[in-house]
Amino acid sequence: MVCLTGGNVAFAQQNAYEEVLSRFIGEHKYDIEKPGALDGVQAPDFSAETIVGKSVSLASLKGKVIVLNFWFIACKPCKLEVDPLNEIVDKYKNKDIVFLSIAREKQEDLLQYLAANTFDFQTIADPKAFIAGDVFHILGYPTTIVIDRIGKIRYYSLGGKINEDAVRADFKRELIPVIDEHLSKDMK
Template sequence: MKKFTLIFIAIIAFALPQPTFAQTNDYASTLSDCAAKSIMDVNSTGCMIGVAAPDFTARTVDGKVIRLADLKGKVVVLNFWFIACAPCHVEAPVMKKISGEFSKDDVVFIAIAREKDADLKKYLADEQFFANNIADPKSAICKNVYRVFGFPTTIVVDKTGKIQYYSLGGMTSEAAVDKVLHAKLVPAIKGALENKTLK
């Protein structure tokens, strides 16, 4: 019997509430247009490439304040997830390994979890993820700023603040995740480091 890798997407409401952080209309309108027919068009069409990433300011679980605008000149990898997300757990070890591959480069990995601070700290005590972990219990960043409607979602922001990679959804096989992320995410990070913009 053939084995199939199923793709799962954790869907949340795709509403457009009033933002509580700075953001660009270009991002919100492009994402809305992109997903108008199908949310998977965001993956398949590359419509978010070249769009300015919305700014946000947040505090990590260990107290460090991060502002996206302050990271210009570096490549930023944003990973949106939550603890009960099964595909997020499959992806986590691969993402952690990839972050280690770029530890000596100007790449900042930021994990943004739709969790309470205390719950995220408790989880990370046993399952350390990236160096920069942000709790986003009210979805202030996930929903209000980045309009995330599928988990996990990973975005690569280049040195100028523009998106060079946008992927939503995950897989049930770690081997499949490893193959896909090394075929797509890793080249996107390397390209952003070399200032090779895709759009």
């Protein structure tokens, strides 16, 4: 189950996010991935259940750093990211960070796939791409977003690499420094 969080605050956050996204249209739509393009933009809130039945919302995770990963089973670049992302989860296992994956799949398909393929993120089934499409307006897969302790986007990466070594190098150069920076900051 997936829904936008109710109330005027969530609606205002969604509108602010969509207002920023409106700058990235037409031939400029992929400028969204340029460093800093979404830096400091309030992430839109949503609530959902993970495939194991745990309720989660971005609002309930305030105070933690959040790493969102949007993917789907048949996506080869998505699969290349899994082991490097699992290594990052292991690196930060005792830190104030939450790893959520949002998969464009039915829950039953995810449960079956993840029984044979380890992905250490908490996973949300999003078969109709509500969170990916209607809330975050994801343009491609995989997409990874880091949200800081106060709910602002600090990292946005669209698309994948051609091999795991390239993924690890990219994460080491870009993703891990953002996580480290925002884990070390207090909520302000």
